[in-house]
Structure formats: structure tokens, C-alpha cells
Amino acid sequence: MNSTPKQANGSDGISRRRLLAGTGSILGAAVLSTQVTAAHARPMAAADIPDGGRVPVLVIGTGYGGSVAALRLAQAGIDVHMVEMGQDWDTAPNGPDGKRHPKVTSPDYRSFWMRTKTKAPLSNFLGFPLDKEVPKFAGILDAEEFAGITVYQGRGVGGGSLVNGGMAVTPRRQHFSSVLPSVNADEMYATYYPRANSGLGVGMINPDWFERTSYYQYSRVGRKHAQRSGFAWTFVPDVYDWAYMEAEDNGTVPKSALAQEILYGNNHGKRTLPKTYLAQAKATGKVTISALHEVTSVTPATGGDYAVTLRKIDTSGTTVATKTVKAGKVFFAAGSVGTSKLLVKLKATGALPLLNAEVGKGWGENGNVMVGRANHLWDPTGDVQSTIPCSGIDNWDAGGAFAEVAPLPTGIETFASFYLSITKNPRRAEFTYNAAAQRVDLSWQQAWKQDSIAMAKTIFDKINSKEGTIYRTDLFGSNKIWGDHLTYHPLGGAVLNKATDNYGRLHGYPGLYVIDGALIPGNTAVNPFVTITALAERNIERIIATDL
Numbered sequence: 001m002n003s004t005p006k007q008a009n010g011s012d013g014i015s016r017r018r019l020l021a022g023t024g025s026i027l028g029a030a031v032l033s034t035q036v037t038a039a040h041a042r043p044m045a046a047a048d049i050p051d052g053g054r055v056p057v058l059v060i061g062t063g064y065g066g067s068v069a070a071l072r073l074a075q076a077g078i079d080v081h082m083v084e085m086g087q088d089w090d091t092a093p094n095g096p097d098g099k100r101h102p103k104v105t106s107p108d109y110r111s112f113w114m115r116t117k118t119k120a121p122l123s124n125f126l127g128f129p130l131d132k133e134v135p136k137f138a139g140i141l142d143a144e145e146f147a148g149i150t151v152y153q154g155r156g157v158g159g160g161s162l163v164n165g166g167m168a169v170t171p172r173r174q175h176f177s178s179v180l181p182s183v184n185a186d187e188m189y190a191t192y193y194p195r196a197n198s199g200l201g202v203g204m205i206n207p208d209w210f211e212r213t214s215y216y217q218y219s220r221v222g223r224k225h226a227q228r229s230g231f232a233w234t235f236v237p238d239v240y241d242w243a244y245m246e247a248e249d250n251g252t253v254p255k256s257a258l259a260q261e262i263l264y265g266n267n268h269g270k271r272t273l274p275k276t277y278l279a280q281a282k283a284t285g286k287v288t289i290s291a292l293h294e295v296t297s298v299t300p301a302t303g304g305d306y307a308v309t310l311r312k313i314d315t316s317g318t319t320v321a322t323k324t325v326k327a328g329k330v331f332f333a334a335g336s337v338g339t340s341k342l343l344v345k346l347k348a349t350g351a352l353p354l355l356n357a358e359v360g361k362g363w364g365e366n367g368n369v370m371v372g373r374a375n376h377l378w379d380p381t382g383d384v385q386s387t388i389p390c391s392g393i394d395n396w397d398a399g400g401a402f403a404e405v406a407p408l409p410t411g412i413e414t415f416a417s418f419y420l421s422i423t424k425n426p427r428r429a430e431f432t433y434n435a436a437a438q439r440v441d442l443s444w445q446q447a448w449k450q451d452s453i454a455m456a457k458t459i460f461d462k463i464n465s466k467e468g469t470i471y472r473t474d475l476f477g478s479n480k481i482w483g484d485h486l487t488y489h490p491l492g493g494a495v496l497n498k499a500t501d502n503y504g505r506l507h508g509y510p511g512l513y514v515i516d517g518a519l520i521p522g523n524t525a526v527n528p529f530v531t532i533t534a535l536a537e538r539n540i541e542r543i544i545a546t547d548l
């Protein structure tokens, strides 16, 4: 039952040799990177959607919104076809490490979506750049670059659930009207949030184990510092199987969260959508999924149907077929960015000209900003760290910031406390079609993150002053304190009750729906996927009752 003692891992405190050796192991991960060989290529699944076919319902994307829609439609007796541009990782071959997914410290060709160089959220460590060249591949994490921000998203059957931290947070009731002002909060808190939490398999860490395991020393240090500065500190629920994680600590099952797996997929322990909503959906026998299929167009066809154009790709991104299928109804569940980009392009290019002027607007990044603090030598955060955050600092009401106490699972003692803050940043950006470049641009500016930084500083300036500590300057470049160039939480672009009616029906086109994070106007006050799931549960119930 005991947690792994620090000494068992050979840690005897700080030593420069170990620090450098550890850094070397991160950098040296490049050696593990292999060429994409024939062993990684494989034939398409037999259930691929046929060219020229017709389906009653087509769902674009297999993340939270799409999975809820597919399950509930199937349970109502309706046949559903889902299309997903990423891979089906459940059938992907193992990599050179003998595993499906690599560690966060050893990115390789499986890690990034169609890049030739990795783009890790933490670009540097102790002054060393961490990114390295990889073969272009349909990897699991997309670092999608716009002019002012890099948006990280999951790619594959299961969407963001494949790569995220699993933090499953319901916003506080008093904040809900700022999250979704047109939605009845009583219904959400009585029915749809509980339904979402149950469907996702949300649970809480065992507080006794938390107190004794070496793997959450970083979180206990985070608590001590937060509380000494007078901040509210709280446990945060998660979809990771907490009993499995304790068994990992006991050495009775293969390690995943306790073996540096997270950003590029977990081989065990996490209740991803393929294990929850999608497993249930498939079990109905009414849901089929075409992976490695990207939707490129949707336009009205005869008889009230829609013609959907798809690009089937191989794992190197080459188009191997173009298909057109007809669908009675189409659900846009490609994520905030994917759905917004499609709708903005389809409106501008004349495929869906009747979409209203709200399409593309109201996009925000949930106020994400990252920072690290350098602790004193007598305040180590642990050379072993669970990749799954389990706690946060709540200064939302006083300072507009909620900070996850996040891990830095490098395998060495870093003496760093690391945080991802969600802030009340009021800025909203817009997607527009750039006809000359034939792409969709996003108007977000990096300078807008100054608002988020100011809110995050309400927590960390105070802690630094109380503890006599300073900010780390080596994690996001050289001499750069704030991770202000990225988000994990894209939201909005087809906002509920603006681009759609109050249940996600797109204006101008009966039978077209939005059912993902694009509906939420830029901020959820906490991590977003429980709210995306709960809103999808609410909307699909109404749509099934009235439209199908």
C-alpha cells in the first residue's frame, strides 16, 4: 500500500550531474525517433464510409460533443456515421518502445499531427531547447499555429480525451450565467452536469493516498504555498481511474500516469472517450466510425439532404481518396477550431451562404497562461510526479484566476512548481476566410494575454513574495516567464444562441447542428470538457425529441 519512496528511485537530493543527465534524457529522446516504416502503415478499416453512399446522420469529429451526439442518437434507434480526421489509436500498431503511446519526455513520430519538428508546450528546459525533428505523421497532438496563438488539440478517435489531463471540473453554480447566459442553469445542475459526470466516469483522488504518495509531493508543495498565502486550495476531480493509479504506485499494474504518459496519450488508466461514451455508442451496433477521413465541405443537396465531401488520407497525410456522401442531418463536432474553420470557409466560399454573421465570432482561449516558480532547495517537488493534476488554487472571485497545480514530470528533481491558469480574460477573437491564401485566419493577438498574466499574478506574485521565491525563466524560451503563446482550451466560434439557436441548430440550414466547444463563448471559468459534455447532453435531448 505504501507509495514509492524517493530513495527507491535512487534520488539522493540535488546533484548537477543528475540534472544534466536528466536533461540529456529528454534531449536524447531524439535517438528514439524512427523513420515511419512499412510497419506503421496499415490498410483502412472495412467500415469506411463508401463514396456515393447516404447516411441518416453524419457526425464530424469524435471528441466530447460528437461522442455524446452519437451515443444518444444511437440509443434513440438512429444509425450514425462518425468521421474523424485522426487515427483510430485502438487499432494503431505499437511504436519502437513496444507501446501504443510514447512518454511525454520521449516524443517521436506518434506525438504530433503532421509536423516535421515537435512543438512541445514547454519549449526549453535549463536553457536547452527541447524540440526535435520527426517524420511527418498522423500523430495524436496537433499544435495548430495561428498568427497570435498556438492551439493544442487532440487528433484521433476520441478527440481531446486522448491527450488531455482528464481534469473534470464543473464550474461553480454562481459562475454559470457568465459561461452560458442563455441556458437554464437549474436544468444544467440538476440533470445535465450529473449526466455528463456519470458518462465520463469522473472520480476524485483518495485523500489518504494523496497525503502519502511521492507522486503528489508537487501538489502538496503547491497546497502549502497556496495556503500560506491565504488562497483557497481544492482537490480537482478527474477521469483517470484513481484506483488504477494507486495500483501503479503499488507496482501491481503497468504504470501510465506514474510513468510520464499524458500529452501524447496514456497507455493505461485514463477513461478516454473510446472507453466511455464511444464504447457505449459502438455497443448499440448503430454507430460506425471512419478514421483518417477529413470533412472538407458540406452543402445542401436534393430532398433536404446535405452533400458532404471527405478527404481520406494515409498516415503521412497524403490524400488517397475523395468521397462525397449524402446525409440527412449533419452534426459539426470538429472542436471549436475545426468547426469554426469549416463553417467560416463554407459561408465565404458559397457552400453555406445563409449562415449568419455570428459564425466565426466569440472565440476565446479560456484565459490560459502557464508559469513556473523556482522553489528553495529545501522545498523539492519530487523527482517522480504523476502526470495527472489533482488540485487547484481558486482565486476566481478576487483575482479572476483558477490555477491548476500542474506536474513537471521530467524524472529529475527540478525544484519547480508549475501551474496552468485559467483566467477571466475578456478578449474575444474572430475567424475570417483569407481568400488569397485559401485558409481561415484567427484574429487573436499574443499581447491580449497580458490580461491573463495580470490575473495569474494575483496568485503567484503573492506566493513568491510570501515564500521569498522567484519565477522560472527557462521554460518557455530563454529569459521568458510566461507561457502566453498557447492554449489547451479553445472555445467558441459558433456561439450558442448567436450563430445557432439555443440548442445548437445552425441558422439558415435545417438539419445542420453544432454540438461541441464552438458553442461556448470563450470561457468556462474552469477546465472545459465537462461543460462541453453537459451542454451536448442538454442539446441532443431536445434535438432528438423535436427534430428526429
Ligand code: FAE
Pocket (backbone or CB within 6 Å): 060, 061, 062, 063, 064, 065, 066, 083, 084, 085, 086, 152, 153, 154, 155, 156, 157, 158, 159, 160, 161, 163, 164, 165, 166, 167, 168, 169, 263, 293, 294, 295, 296, 333, 334, 335, 336, 338, 339, 342, 488, 489, 490, 515, 516, 517, 518, 527, 528, 529, 530, 532
Ligand atoms: P475535440 O475533443 O477537440 O474533438 C474534435 C475532433 O474532431 C478531433 O478528434 C478532431 O481530430 C476532429 N476533427 C477536426 N476537424 C475535422 C474535420 N474537418 N473532419 C473530421 N474530423 C475533424 O472537440 N479540458 C479539460 O476539461 N480538462 C483537462 O484536463 C484538459 N486538459 C487538456 C490538455 C491538453 C494538452 C489539451 C490539448 C486539451 C485539454 N483540455 C482539457 C481541453 C479539452 O480536451 C477540450 O476542451 C475538448 O477536447 C474539446 O471537445 P470538443 O468536443 O469540442
